[in-house]
Amino acid sequence: MGFLQINSRLRAMNPLNNELLRFKTEQKFLIYDTETCHLNTVAKNYPWQVGFIVCTLNEILESHCRYIYWDDMNNKISEQAKKVTHFDYAKYAKEAKPQREVLDFVESYLYDNQYVIAGHNTHAFDSYILSLWRRENGLKRDYSYLPRAIDTNSLAKMVKLGVKEAPRKDWMTLMFRFSNFSQKGMKTNLTALGKEYGIGPDLINYDNLHDATEDVKLNYYVFKQLINRIDI
Amino acid sequence: MSNTIPLFASDASLGRSILTSNESESEINENSPVSIWTIAKVHNIDPVYVVETSFVNFISHYKNAQKEKKHLIFGIKFRVVSDAKQKSEESLLTESKIVVFMKNSAGYKDLVRLYSEFHGKEENFYYTGRGDWATLQKFWTDNLLLAIDFYDGFLASNLLQYEHKAIPEFGSIKPYFFVESHELPFDSLIYDATKQYCDATQDKMLNVHSIYYYRDSDIISYCTFRAIANRSSFEKPNLNGFSSDKFSFESYESTK
Numbered sequence: 001m002g003f004l005q006i007n008s009r010l011r012a013m014n015p016l017n018n019e020l021l022r023f024k025t026e027q028k029f030l031i032y033d034t035e036t037c038h039l040n041t042v043a044k045n046y047p048w049q050v051g052f053i054v055c056t057l058n059e060i061l062e063s064h065c066r067y068i069y070w071d072d073m074n075n076k077i078s079e080q081a082k083k084v085t086h087f088d089y090a091k092y093a094k095e096a097k098p099q100r101e102v103l104d105f106v107e108s109y110l111y112d113n114q115y116v117i118a119g120h121n122t123h124a125f126d127s128y129i130l131s132l133w134r135r136e137n138g139l140k141r142d143y144s145y146l147p148r149a150i151d152t153n154s155l156a157k158m159v160k161l162g163v164k165e166a167p168r169k170d171w172m173t174l175m176f177r178f179s180n181f182s183q184k185g186m187k188t189n190l191t192a193l194g195k196e197y198g199i200g201p202d203l204i205n206y207d208n209l210h211d212a213t214e215d216v217k218l219n220y221y222v223f224k225q226l227i228n229r230i231d232i
Numbered sequence: 233m234s235n236t237i238p239l240f241a242s243d244a245s246l247g248r249s250i251l252t253s254n255e256s257e258s259e260i261n262e263n264s265p266v267s268i269w270t271i272a273k274v275h276n277i278d279p280v281y282v283v284e285t286s287f288v289n290f291i292s293h294y295k296n297a298q299k300e301k302k303h304l305i306f307g308i309k310f311r312v313v314s315d316a317k318q319k320s321e322e323s324l325l326t327e328s329k330i331v332v333f334m335k336n337s338a339g340y341k342d343l344v345r346l347y348s349e350f351h352g353k354e355e356n357f358y359y360t361g362r363g364d365w366a367t368l369q370k371f372w373t374d375n376l377l378l379a380i381d382f383y384d385g386f387l388a389s390n391l392l393q394y395e396h397k398a399i400p401e402f403g404s405i406k407p408y409f410f411v412e413s414h415e416l417p418f419d420s421l422i423y424d425a426t427k428q429y430c431d432a433t434q435d436k437m438l439n440v441h442s443i444y445y446y447r448d449s450d451i452i453s454y455c456t457f458r459a460i461a462n463r464s465s466f467e468k469p470n471l472n473g474f475s476s477d478k479f480s481f482e483s484y485e486s487t488k
Contacts, residue, residue: 038467041475043451078467127417128475143417161394173391176418180472181394 019168021116021227022057029055030115031223032106033215034126035085037077041128046070046099046136048077048092049085050106051212054115055220065213066105069096086211103133110145117149120190120219123179124153147172152219154178155226156188165231194218197225236439238484239410240268240282244289245309247461249444250454253289255296266446269296271481279303283331283442287347307333308347309381314399316356316364323358328386328398330368331379331410339375346371365401372405379438382410387429388422410440413487414478441484451477 018024032052037045047068054062070076073096074089081087109115110130119126127149131141150171157178158166166174187193191209199221208214241249243265256269272280280302282293290306297304314326334343349371351361368378382388386398387409400407409426413419430437445454459469477483 040455040467040469042455042469042477044466080467123417124472131475141415141417146417172418173421176421177392177394 021232025057027056028061028115029057029118029223030109030112031055031118031216031219032110032122032126033119033212033219034129035087035212036081036129037073038081039125041125041132043132044076045129045132046073046076047129047133048073048087048096049212050102051214051216052106052109053216053220054109057224060217060220063213063216064105066102067092067096068099068102070099086208099133100137103137106130111142113148115148117145118152118219118223119149120215120222121151121153121179122149123151123175146175149175150223150232151175151179152190152193152223152226153188154181155230155232156193156222157181157183157186159226159229160186160188163230168232171232190215190218190222193222193225197222199225236441236484236487237281238277238481239440239442240271240280241284241442241444242268242282242289242293244287245283245285247458248285250450250457251443251445253292253296256300260446268293269300271446272302273300275481275485277302279305281305281307281440283307283309285309286351287344305333306343307331307377307379308343310346310350310368311360311362312368312398312400313362313364316350316358316362316367319358325393325396326398327362328389328400329381329384330407331381332368333377333379335375335377339373342371342373342375346376365403369401369403369405372403378402378405378407380407380409382412382422382426382440382442385410387425391421391425392418407435409435409437411437412440412442414442414476414483416473416476418473441487442479443481443484444479446480447482448477448480450480454479 021027030052032050034047035049036047048070049065049067051065053060073092077087110117127143127146134141154175155166158174191206194204199218203221204218205214209218240251242251242253243249244253250265252265252267254267254269256267256273260266260270260274268280268282271277280297282304285308293304293306309329309331311327312330313323315323332343332346334340349367350356350363356362380386386400389396389398409430411423411426426437445451455469456466458471458474459466462470464470
């Protein structure tokens with residue numbers, strides 16, 4: 001191990017190293033999730049629910065859930081997605097807001113540089129869904145938030161593979177590098193991680209997962225566990 | 233992006249393109265498969281760069297180029313590994329893609345010879361035909377030109393795939409490095425890696441735009457085609473990073 005690596009490890013081990021997220025108690029995070037019609041990331045897919053929280057490591061400051069109105073949603077969503085996400089058309093029809101209004105609301109947070117963005121599987125899925133949503137509104141793709149974004153699925157794989165650190169300048173590369181990586185037997189879905197890290201039913205209703213709001217809440221607890229297991 | 237080279241592929245590149253090598257028509261017919269040669273005719277493209285994964289459509293490309301009095305610049309995309317005879321999962325971690333163009337008519341024979349080495353030998357076959365850097369150097373001639381693929385070249389593969397170790401051995405070959413932009417979030421990461429490498433080696437970068445369909449809106453047909461080739465479905469294509477509708481001729485036109 002060279003001097004620079006030793007120096008880097010010592011800095012990481014130093015509890016006063018406030019560069020690490022685990023020590024940034026004032027840092028605000030935006031953790032989000034979308035529910036969609038199916039799993040295509042290039043066309044004809046529409047997010048029908050978005051959930052996100054604004055939080056610090058100590059508390060959840062804001063919690064938002066929006067159903068997103070698209071014409072003819074009942075026919076847009078696949079049967080499998082309906083089943084997996086417990087899609088309730090009556091509830092959707094009652095609560096859905098105009099999609100452009102919701103997009104503007106979400107993006108007012110997403111493109112606010114004060115937040116570190118996080119989500120599960122975002123670099124392989126949700127970020128593309130947000131782009132498709134923009135395209136539906138005639139807007140260009142805009143991934144400018146990705147350099148300050150963390151995919152907790154990628155992060156979980158890094159932890160399981162023994163990766164020691166994820167310097168901020170390399171976040172985007174690392175998140176993409178691990179987003180498509182898979183290994184037989186390695187489980188990094190939110191439910192598996194929640195159970196592995198002992199996040200109990202007092203905090204999360206596991207029966208309601210695949211609802212964006214509940215997924216985001218579980219993601220918050222998993223995220224807090226992950227950043228204690230890797231120097232990020 | 234100025235001076236961008238349009239790189240066409242046809243249905244001979246299995247699972248990759250929905251364009252054809254058919255004879256040109258006087259206009260683009262929106263309700264049937266579009267030929268590269270119709271696009272070239274309607275949009276006055278000359279020379280016509282075609283990059284395929286096989287020679288299957290070469291004759292029709294050649295005949296169409298002659299008929300249209302256009303210059304065909306033809307290349308083959310190859311998979312290269314460190315040692316093609318090593319048939320193991322580890323060898324896949326050394327894989328990357330290159331494009332070899334014929335620079336002149338003598339280059340045809342040389343490219344066919346190289347293609348036969350890569351695709352005609354059972355000992356090199358592992359899931360698909362491939363070759364190694366030593367073979368590339370052995371069969372290299374001045375009639376050929378080497379380019380490094382942007383999305384699947386050794387730089388992108390090493391950058392974006394965990395534990396990937398594609399290490400090129402160019403010998404005396406001077407490679408060109410493709411640079412592309414299709415509104416994918418990792419385009420800038422690959423570009424930065426390519427720029428850094430080329431700054432260090434003094435190798436040249438070439439702005440190119442891979443084209444697999446005519447209009448952006450053809451992405452629906454293209455995605456269906458790719459999903460079928462991948463034995464998946466439109467609603468769950470299972471294609472990593474497949475999130476751009478900008479591999480179209482329309483998108484290339486907008487870069488001019």
